[in-house]
Amino acid sequence: MSITKRGTTRKGITTKAGVLAVGLGMVGTLAACGSSDDGGDGSGSGGSRTVTLVSHDSWAVSKDVIAAFEKNSGYKVKVLEDGDAGQAVNKAILTKDNPQGDVFFGVDNTLLSRALDNGLFQSYEAKGSDLVLPEYRADREKHRVTPVDTGDICVNYDKAYFREHGLTPPRTLDDLVKPEYKDLLVTENAGSSSPGLGFLLGTAAKYGDEGWEGYWKKLKSNGVKVVDSWEQAYNEEFSGSAGGKKAKGDRPLVVSYASSPPVEVVYADPQPDTAPTGVADGTCFRQVEYAGLLSNAKNPEGGKALLDFLLSKSFQEDMPLNMFVYPVREGAQVPEVFSKFGPRAKDPQTLDPAKIADNRDQWVKSWTSLVLK
Numbered sequence: 001m002s003i004t005k006r007g008t009t010r011k012g013i014t015t016k017a018g019v020l021a022v023g024l025g026m027v028g029t030l031a032a033c034g035s036s037d038d039g040g041d042g043s044g045s046g047g048s049r050t051v052t053l054v055s056h057d058s059w060a061v062s063k064d065v066i067a068a069f070e071k072n073s074g075y076k077v078k079v080l081e082d083g084d085a086g087q088a089v090n091k092a093i094l095t096k097d098n099p100q101g102d103v104f105f106g107v108d109n110t111l112l113s114r115a116l117d118n119g120l121f122q123s124y125e126a127k128g129s130d131l132v133l134p135e136y137r138a139d140r141e142k143h144r145v146t147p148v149d150t151g152d153i154c155v156n157y158d159k160a161y162f163r164e165h166g167l168t169p170p171r172t173l174d175d176l177v178k179p180e181y182k183d184l185l186v187t188e189n190a191g192s193s194s195p196g197l198g199f200l201l202g203t204a205a206k207y208g209d210e211g212w213e214g215y216w217k218k219l220k221s222n223g224v225k226v227v228d229s230w231e232q233a234y235n236e237e238f239s240g241s242a243g244g245k246k247a248k249g250d251r252p253l254v255v256s257y258a259s260s261p262p263v264e265v266v267y268a269d270p271q272p273d274t275a276p277t278g279v280a281d282g283t284c285f286r287q288v289e290y291a292g293l294l295s296n297a298k299n300p301e302g303g304k305a306l307l308d309f310l311l312s313k314s315f316q317e318d319m320p321l322n323m324f325v326y327p328v329r330e331g332a333q334v335p336e337v338f339s340k341f342g343p344r345a346k347d348p349q350t351l352d353p354a355k356i357a358d359n360r361d362q363w364v365k366s367w368t369s370l371v372l373k
Contacts, residue, residue: 051302052078052101054092054294056085056194059105060322065314073309075302084229085194086111093118096295102303105148105291105310110197112138112145112290113357121145121292124304128311128329136288136328138353145290148310149325152258152345153198154284155185156277158240161252170253172282173206176219183223186237187255188230189372191364194287195230199255200367201356202285205349212363213370220371225251234260240277242268258284259324262341266321275341284345289325 053059059079070076080100082088089111092104096119107115115121116139125143136147155176157169170176176185188196204212227233234256235241237249242264261275291310293303309315316327320338327334 048299048302049074050076050078051103051299051306052080053306054080054082054088054099054101054104056088056106057081057083058085058323061315062318062322065318068314069309073305075305077306084192086192086197089115089120092294093120096120099294099296099298102294102297102299103291103306104294105289107145107290107292108194108198109138109286109288109290109351109353110194110201110356110360112353113360115292116144117357119295122295122297122300124293124300124307126304126307126311128308131330132311132328133330138288138290145292146307146311147328148289148291149319149323150286150288150328151325152284152348153195153202153255153287154258154345154348155199155280156234156238156240156254156256156260157280158238158252159276159278161239169278170280170283172280173203173215174282175280176224176253176283177215177222179222181222181253183225184251185219185223185253185255186225186227186233186249186251188233189226189228190367193229195255195257196226197360197364198285198287199283200363201351201360202283202349204359204363205285205351209359213366216367216370224371226371230256240264242276253280257324258345259326259338259342262338263324265341266337279345281345282347284348286345286348286350288328 059081066077078101082091085106085108088104089107092099093115104120107120121144123143126146129137129143129146132147136150138147139145155170159169162169167180170178170181175181187199190196190200203215206212207215225237227237233254237251238254238256239248239250239252240254241248258279258281261277261279264277265271265275291307293300293307297303311329313329313332316329316332317334319325319327320334324338324342326344
């Protein structure tokens with residue numbers, strides 16, 4: 001068994017059925033349909049009966065939810081998966097004049113300003129936007145993006161390793177630079193990976209403009225390992241992963257998600273009473289993901305129906321055990337197994353979107369020079 005970014009189900013499986021599969025393939029398709037709250041007249045004005053969703057590899061939805069969506073709208077949904085979130089956003093920007101699809105899902109708060117500044121989306125206020133919890137809303141005047149989900153990027157730890165070595169797992173960012181955790185942490189490249197960038201932003205939020213570089217110097221001296229992608233970090237380098245194509249790694253600390261432990265429970269056979277991995281809850285950075293109607297979309301009406309669907313109660317309540325994220329819609333329920341083993345971070349690091357926009361590229365450039373060279 002292997003898990004993907006955020007511990008989500010991935011390609012090559014039946015979603016929500018039980019087996020997690022690897023997935024950094026470039027393109028996948030899925031038959032589905034879209035409308036607001038599973039309703040709609042299916043008119044498909046604009047002529048096309050197909051609406052195309054462009055996403056990173058973490059897109060997943062239950063068959064019955066898609067079936068209801070299809071029945072009530074008449075749109076077929078074609079899904080194009082374009083790798084890691086950072087890769088997918090960059091490709092969408094490069095192709096914005098002749099986009100691959102109608103809706104893009106998966107740009108998060110770490111990359112949102114890049115997408116907006118490059119004119120990736122056109123305005124549309126999705127039905128149900130008034131039910132989105134206020135803290136997750138963005139671009140409130142122009143409505144170019146729709147909040148879809150939220151989660152926390154955090155350091156995960158292998159419980160067995162720390163138990164066997166009589167070592168207390170780290171809890172905070174400060175702990176990670178202590179000698180007892182030397183050569184134990186693996187993280188992702190902040191220039192190519194969404195969780196890697198989120199972890200960098202979390203340190204910038206914690207230590208400020210004058211302190212984050214000093215922190216990373218200490219982390220580098222303490223043996224942090226950097227790899228290109230989440231999948232490589234979690235499935236190949238992390239000792240606590242349930243598996244993957246390669247043998248387990250030897251690093252018991254990995255930058256992943258607060259929702260990764262419930263994946264290790266839900267997809268284990270038999271299911272354990274407790275998760276084999278834990279979360280260092282003092283290392284977390286709050287992530288919010290958005291979707292938007294692409295500029296120059298060939299089927300804007302289908303795209304609008306799809307965005308309405310992403311805020312519908314049925315989709316929002318379906319996400320936790322498919323994409324292992326929390327809903328943003330007020331009143332949407334979360335399954336007990338998800339909330340039990342993947343509780344929200346109590347006090348995650350956050351950054352104002354304007355602060356991210358003003359500093360992200362320079363932070364990544366400085367981080368690259370400091371950590372990778």
